[in-house]
Amino acid sequence: MFTHLFRLIWNKKKQNALLITEMFISFIVMFAIFTVVVFCYKNYRQPMGFVYEDVWSVNFTPPENITNADSVAIFHEALKNTLRSMPQITELSFSGNNIPFSMNTSNTAVSYGKHKKVMANVYNAGEDYLKVLNMKMKSGRWITKADAVSKNRIIVINSRLESELFDGQSAVGKTLGDDFPGLDQQNASQLHIVGVVENIKDKGSYQEIESGMYHPIDTGWARWTGTILLKVKPGTDATFESKLFKTLSNTIGTNIEIEHLDKKLISKNKIMVVPMIIAGVVAGFLIINVALGLFGVLWYNINKRRGEIGLRRAVGATGNSVSNQLVGEALVLATISLLLGCFFAFQFPLLNVFDLASGTYIAAIVLSVIFIYVLVTLCALYPGKQAAAIYPAVALHEE
Amino acid sequence: MIPVETTERIHHTNLNDNNAEVMIRLQNINKVYRTDTVETLAINNISLNIDKGEFLSIMGPSGCGKSTLLNIMGLLDNPTKGEVSIDKQDTTKLNDKKLAAFRNRKLGFIFQSYHLINDLKVLDNVELPLLYRNSTAKERRQLATEALEKVGLSNRMKHFPTQLSGGQKQRVAIARAIVGQPEIILADEPTGNLDSAMGNEIMEILLQLNERDGTTIVMVTHDENMARKTHRLVRLFDGSQVQ
Numbered sequence: 001m002f003t004h005l006f007r008l009i010w011n012k013k014k015q016n017a018l019l020i021t022e023m024f025i026s027f028i029v030m031f032a033i034f035t036v037v038v039f040c041y042k043n044y045r046q047p048m049g050f051v052y053e054d055v056w057s058v059n060f061t062p063p064e065n066i067t068n069a070d071s072v073a074i075f076h077e078a079l080k081n082t083l084r085s086m087p088q089i090t091e092l093s094f095s096g097n098n099i100p101f102s103m104n105t106s107n108t109a110v111s112y113g114k115h116k117k118v119m120a121n122v123y124n125a126g127e128d129y130l131k132v133l134n135m136k137m138k139s140g141r142w143i144t145k146a147d148a149v150s151k152n153r154i155i156v157i158n159s160r161l162e163s164e165l166f167d168g169q170s171a172v173g174k175t176l177g178d179d180f181p182g183l184d185q186q187n188a189s190q191l192h193i194v195g196v197v198e199n200i201k202d203k204g205s206y207q208e209i210e211s212g213m214y215h216p217i218d219t220g221w222a223r224w225t226g227t228i229l230l231k232v233k234p235g236t237d238a239t240f241e242s243k244l245f246k247t248l249s250n251t252i253g254t255n256i257e258i259e260h261l262d263k264k265l266i267s268k269n270k271i272m273v274v275p276m277i278i279a280g281v282v283a284g285f286l287i288i289n290v291a292l293g294l295f296g297v298l299w300y301n302i303n304k305r306r307g308e309i310g311l312r313r314a315v316g317a318t319g320n321s322v323s324n325q326l327v328g329e330a331l332v333l334a335t336i337s338l339l340l341g342c343f344f345a346f347q348f349p350l351l352n353v354f355d356l357a358s359g360t361y362i363a364a365i366v367l368s369v370i371f372i373y374v375l376v377t378l379c380a381l382y383p384g385k386q387a388a389a390i391y392p393a394v395a396l397h398e399e
Numbered sequence: 400m401i402p403v404e405t406t407e408r409i410h411h412t413n414l415n416d417n418n419a420e421v422m423i424r425l426q427n428i429n430k431v432y433r434t435d436t437v438e439t440l441a442i443n444n445i446s447l448n449i450d451k452g453e454f455l456s457i458m459g460p461s462g463c464g465k466s467t468l469l470n471i472m473g474l475l476d477n478p479t480k481g482e483v484s485i486d487k488q489d490t491t492k493l494n495d496k497k498l499a500a501f502r503n504r505k506l507g508f509i510f511q512s513y514h515l516i517n518d519l520k521v522l523d524n525v526e527l528p529l530l531y532r533n534s535t536a537k538e539r540r541q542l543a544t545e546a547l548e549k550v551g552l553s554n555r556m557k558h559f560p561t562q563l564s565g566g567q568k569q570r571v572a573i574a575r576a577i578v579g580q581p582e583i584i585l586a587d588e589p590t591g592n593l594d595s596a597m598g599n600e601i602m603e604i605l606l607q608l609n610e611r612d613g614t615t616i617v618m619v620t621h622d623e624n625m626a627r628k629t630h631r632l633v634r635l636f637d638g639s640q641v642q
Binding site for chain 1: 466467470473475476495496499500502503504506508510514516518519520523526527528530531532536559575579
C-alpha cells in the first residue's frame, strides 16, 4: 500500500509541490525554534553550581582621594571590618564587576599546548569569594591573600576550561599563556594554576556555562575594585538593607547601589525568555496558518476525489482504509518535506554553525520531525474521517 | 485478447431451469429516499433471482431505479426494506469490514463514466482491487497484466487514462473488474458513453467473460440492441418491475 501511495503522490507531484513547500518551511521554522528551546533546556538542566540566594552585591565608586596601594589596602580592610561587625552578614568578598548575573563580561584568550586562543571569562575574586557563593573546589586550592602579592600570577580555573585545555589531565600546577591586556609579554605568559573550581552558571538559568578563570585582586587592581559580595542571613530584610546603605554611605562617601542576586537572575533570565516568547508567538501563528492550510487542502482534495473514494469503497476498501489512506498520503507528503528539511538541518551540526553541540541540533531535528508528523496527522484525521463517511453509491453517482 | 464473435449466441441451457443455482436473490426490495419534505420511492417491492452464469440486463427510462437496484445488488447501497443474498450469503447482517471484503472477492464493477484514477497508470488502476487483498506486489502485477491482456490493452499498461480513448478506458475498467476473478460483474451502462462500434466491442468482451468464464453479469442499459444479446431482460418503470 505504501508503494501505491508513493506512486499516487509522485504522479501528482506538481499539485503537491506547494503543500510540500509549506511543510518544508514549517519544518525549518520549527527546527530553529526547537534548537533554541533545546539549547536553553539543556542549560536549564545544568546545576547552578553555587548559591545565589541571600547574596547581595554592593557596588560603589572607589573614592578618588585613595590612590596609594597601601591606602587602598587599609581602606578595604576597614570596610571589611565595618561589614563583618554586622551580625546579619555571614561572609563577604571583594570582586570584579562581572559578578554572577551582571551584564558585564570580561574575557581573554588563553593557550596551552596545542590548544591555542581558547576564550575564557576573567573574574577578579577575593579570598572569600568561594565561601560567599558556596562554590565547590574540584581540585587544588582557592586563591589566598598571599596570592595577590605573589611574584607569579596565580589563577584558579573552572572545570570547563580544564577540560577544554588539558584533555582529561589535571590542570593544577600547570602554567597557561594568555594575552591579558595591560601586561607585558613576560608576565602574560605566566598564569600558574593552583586550583580548579566546579563550573557555575553565572550568566543566567538558560545560558551556557562558559570557560572561566579567577584572578586574585592584586594591588594593581584593588584601587579600581568597586564591588563587594555579601552573604546575609536568611530572612534579612529591607530594614537591614537601609541600615547597610547608610553605614556604607558614611564609610565610603560615594554612590552606593545594593542589589540582590536572586532579583538579578530574574532580570537576566528575562533577556533570554522574552525573545523566545515573541519568537514562539510568531511561530505559533505560522503553525496555525500551516495547520489551516493543510486542513483546507486535504478537505478540498477529498471533495475533489469523491469519485475515487467511492470507487475504492466499491472495489473493497473499508471506511477505515479510505481514512487511513488519506492520512497516509498526507504523511508521505510530510516525509518528502522532512527528508528535504533534514538535509538542510543536518548541515548545521556538520558545519558546526553557531558553535552549538551536535546533540542540540539532533534533538531539535527529532522534535521538529515529530511535531510536523503530529501536526499533519491531526490535520488529516478529520478530513480522513469525513472521507470514510462518504457513501459509495452517492459518490459514484455524482461522477 | 478475447476473440470478438459476431455470430448470434446460444443461451446456456441450464439458465432459468429449476435446478439452476441462484447467485443473487433479491426479496421484496424497497428503497425510499427521504429528505425533510419529500419521500421518493426509488424501488418498489422488487423480488428477483439471478442464476449463476446468467447475463441479465436491466432496462427502463431514466430515474426508474435501475442504478439504485444495481447499487443494492453491489452492496454499495442498503435497501430500506427487503433482503439481498449473494451466493447464499445474507448480506444484510454483514458489517462494513465484511461487506468490503465480500465486494472485493465476489463483485466487479463497471461504470458508464469508467471511474479510472487519472493520476495512476493503467496497470496501477487495474491493480486497485488487489490492493485490498493479502497479495504481493508481484502477484498483483502478474494478475493485472493478465487482465489487461484479456481486454487487449497490454500495450497500454504504462499509459495514463487521459491518454486513452473512451473505448480503451472502458476496457481498462473491465480489466479492473475482472482482475480479482469475481463471480459477478455489475455493469452500469458500460456502453453509454461510447459510439456503437466501441459499444459493440465492449459488449463482446462482456459476453465472452460470461460464456468463457461463466461470470454472472448484470448490466443496466438503455440500448435495446445490447439488451437483446443478454440471456434475460428485466424492465423497470417507476421503481417497479414490469417485465
